[in-house]
Each structure stands twice: as structure tokens, then as C-alpha cells.
Amino acid sequence: ILNVEQSPQSLHVQEGDSTNFTCSFPSSNFYALHWYRWETAKSPEALFVMTLNGDEKKKGRISATLNTKEGYSYLYIKGSQPEDSATYLCALNTNAGKSTFGDGTTLTVKP
Amino acid sequence: EAQVTQNPRYLITVTGKKLTVTCSQNMNHEYMSWYRQDPGLGLRQIYYSMNVEVTDKGDVPEGYKVSRKEKRNFPLILESPSPNQTSLYFCASRTTWAGNTEAFFGQGTRLTVV
16 A cells, blocks of 8 residues: 655645645655545545646646655645635555545635 | 436445445546545545456455446445445546546545444
């Protein structure tokens, strides 16, 4: 079983703060890394798929970077809004069907 | 509308009574997968299927069975449910088994085994 770790486990910020969290994985097992946003009582939704070392992806105020050599990815949220409150999951995918998820970072943005 | 549909959404059952959770997708996706989510943990993969009649174990397959007789459906079967299978279950599909394809998730099934 691959070990995918996310930190911190939870985060409370004020509206307007920028924040970031980390996903760490064994660099020797890398094929693709996915970030998902999961709101309470809903399904996880895909944010980014990252495959290349040095990849940077952006969607509005959310962006992500990838370092496959050292085995980590960062997710950044600029100017957090209450609607950004959710659990953010990362998942390491092999090229043979397996997906290993981290335990998630739960973000709460206070108005 | 492109979607992954799970049924039922909520289920309370008794220990040992066989049950099936259905999953269907309308996107012609080759790859489908089942996960369970427990408090404080991320999603853990139970089984996956790279195509029709091709299934394989994920990280936590014990106590579960699956079948993939047609492309759109991937049911999860609990032959003899036990209380430790009380969990939130998600089905997901992807265009192909390639790890760089985006996953689409169903709405989830909350199962309680008493």
C-alpha cells in the first residue's frame, strides 16, 4: 500500500487569507497526482490532474504545483472565501488502475 | 447529463444479510472503481475494473465482491455484511484506466450494518 500523506489535517482561516497545504508521496511510485475538492454531503470533484515534474495548474484562485523528484505537491488558495470551505483530497494513481488517497485537509474559512 | 449514479443513497441493514449497491455511469467510461470512506480517513480503494470482465483488488477488498458484465454497471456486493463495513461508499468512473484521467464520482451510499 502506497503512503500518501496530507498536512495539515485541518485548517481554519479568515476570509481573505491565502493558504496552502501539502501532499507527500513516495517519489519512486509516481505516475499521476490528482487533487479533489470534497464538500460536505456532496461527491468529490476533480480539481487538477498533474503528471510532470514542475507542473503548475491554476483554476481561478486555486493553484497547484508538483515536485515528483522530492515527492510532494502543494495546493494554494489565494484570498480564501467561505465557499472554499471543504476537504481537499490528493490521490496518487498508478498506471495500472490503483488509486491511493491521502486523508485530506479540511479547510474552514470564517467570514 | 453525464453522471455516475449509485443506489441506494442510504441503507441500514443487519449483520449477515446479503446486499448489493449498484453503480451506473452514462459516459461510456472503461474504468470504474469502488471506495469506502471512514471518519478521519481518506478514500480507500476496494475494487476496480479496467474494462468489462476485468476486475482487480484495491487496498481493502476483504468482505466485498464486484462484477463487471457490462460497461456501464459495476455493482458492489456484500455477501455477509458485518458492522465493520459500516461506511460511506463511493463509486467512480474514468475514461480509461490510465492514471492521468479525471475521475467522476457518484453521490455516495451511506451504509450502516447493525
